[in-house]
Amino acid sequence: MFEILGITSQALFGQLLIGLINGAFYAMLSLGLAVIFGMLNIINFTHGALYMIGAFVAWMLLNYLGVGYWWALVISPIVTGALGVLIERFMLSRLRDLDHLYGLLLTFGLALIFEGLFRQKFGSSGLPYRPPAELTGGTNLGFMFLPNYRAWVISFSLVVCLGTWYAIEHTRLGSYLRAATENPALVQAFGINVSRMITLTYGFGVGLAALAGVLAAPIYQVNPLMGSNIIIVVFAVVVIGGMGSILGSIITGFALGVAEGLTKVFYPEASSTVIFVIMAIVLLIRPTGLFGRSS
């Protein structure tokens, strides 16, 4: 037990843990946004809504079909990712030759539709979702109590993030992807179906959002508003990290979650604005973000 500036170590570590949890979600969501942005050059405004849908698919699997958490972790990203594929195939792909702002506006409209539909069906109060039996309880680390489910979320999301990073930076498929980002026409000329690659990339980014949604379901409640609450913060994270940078979005996601948690300990009033303040400062010093390339 020790104290810093009148704050007990329990409070400090408790907030650090919450910060890491939030950071895990920021990282997974901004990673998906970065992957999509790199390929399609649009900011996916639907991302928050799809994260919400991911959580709801898990909830519906459990309550309508009796399918539990572990299967939901697999099924929900696939189902939601398929929805993403449809969106890309039938809507976004038709806007490819227009100003990219149209893509932003389209995804914004879709986000409104999804949120409205789920609010109509489920109201705006949250629905509970239990963590799986294997992960209930917690471990006493001596300096703090660590709930098992939270430890699982942090480690699993780290694995997912780093796995995605590895796949994009160090595999053959990833090199096609990066090449298609740089010069789609040339990659197409080498006989790779760039159009399909774009569609699948979008689906993958959406799947990541849904996966984050399933992970979030037992921590926050399953709520139609959960997407729009988090997405704006994630946008700020993306601006700070630099748009399109894979590793940058992972690092900034976790770092900003922790920064937010620490602010909650030392200066609670600023905890909801701190990320935006950091964003303003970063923009003044490095307009392209911490890890971004100049456009």
Add this chain to the structure above:
Amino acid sequence: MSTQPVSHSEASPVNGTTSVVPFIALAVCLIVGPSLIYPVFLMKALCFALFACAFNILLGFTGLLSFGHAAFLGMASYSSAHAAKVWGLTPELAIAFGTLVAMALGAVIGMLTIRSRGIYFANITLAFAQMVFFFCLQAKFTGGEDGIQSVPRGSLFGLISLKSDMAMYVFVAVVFFVAFVMIHRIIHSPFGQVLRAVRENEARAISLGYKAEQYKLAAFILSATLAGLAGSIKALVFQLASLTDVTWQMSGEVVLMTLLGGVGTIFGPAVGAFVIVSMENYLAELGSWVLVVQGAIFVLCVMTFRRGIVGTASYYWNKRQQG
């Protein structure tokens, strides 16, 4: 960028020889309006119409999509409500104060964001607006979730009472008309022509010696100021300043109004605002379906109806005139 820009310049004549007929028609509508439609509804629509026209200066004529315009509407609304209620200022002074606050905020946010463009600009303005939202949520003078309620309308110049809805309507209609004509004049001034040049081809405008960034900043501040004017008036009309006006959904709504009416047209945003406001009025009891309908209109506009109502009308009108 080689891609097609968001706005459609053919929708509005470039030289300053637009006929005065539409403006006379607008004036007639403003005069006849209250005898046909409930004045409070009209005032609401006019406030949003002004808001959308202000927004259109940026999106339609400068090519910048701001996704954070609610910050200016909301802050001005809080400021003018506070000035009228706590400081007891007369309405014109309260409105002037709210507008000035929006102008100052526009200058600060503009200077921080104007160097970015396209999607980056949209994203960054959105984040700044969210910062303003959290400030309004926590600051003492805004009254948090309750907002500032029962704001007195007061007497114009201390002489004419604005208590009755009719008196208030006349005031709002006059301010709207003046601001609308002013926007039209600015768009067709040499300044407006430079903005257009920047929108169409920024590099070329710079090579011709125009300081593009300064022009964009000026447009941003102008747009923020007029959005603030709309917000200030709105606070007095409804005698209420609340968090709704600062939310990012409000920023999205103004984009929707402009898109539906016709980006880059003079009358489009006002038409769009009327359609959206009346739609919300009629669908109010349907709850969350409003969101769904709004989203659907967004999707339809983007997929198939990119010229908007006024843009499409004037496109076919011009076609008929030529053929």
